[in-house]
Amino acid sequence: MDIAKLSTVLSQAQVKQQASLSVMRMMMxxxxxxxxxxxxxxxESVSAPDASHPxxxxxxxxxx
Known part of the structure; x- marks a missing residue:
C-alpha cells in the first residue's frame, strides 16, 4: 500500500469533513x-394590535 497516496486521501477526507462542519455551523x-x-x-404582532381593525x-x- 502506498503511504503517500493514503496520506493524501486521508487529508482530503479531513478537509471535506471540516468544510462540511463549517457549513453546518453557518446554517445553525x-x-x-x-x-x-x-x-x-x-x-410585536401580539403586543400591538392593528388600530384600524380593533x-x-x-x-x-x-x-x-
Whole structure:
C-alpha cells in the first residue's frame, strides 16, 4: 500500500469533513438568527394590535 497516496486521501477526507462542519455551523447560526427574528416579529404582532381593525380576530366561527 502506498503511504503517500493514503496520506493524501486521508487529508482530503479531513478537509471535506471540516468544510462540511463549517457549513453546518453557518446554517445553525443562520437558523438561530431567523428564529430570533421570527419570535421578535410574533411578540410585536401580539403586543400591538392593528388600530384600524380593533375587533378583527377577536372571535372565530367554528360552526359547520
Amino acid at each position: 447560526d443562520t437558523g438561530k438568527v431567523q428564529a430570533g427574528d421570527m419570535l421578535e416579529m410574533l411578540d 375587533n378583527l380576530g377577536g372571535k372565530i366561527d367554528i360552526q359547520a
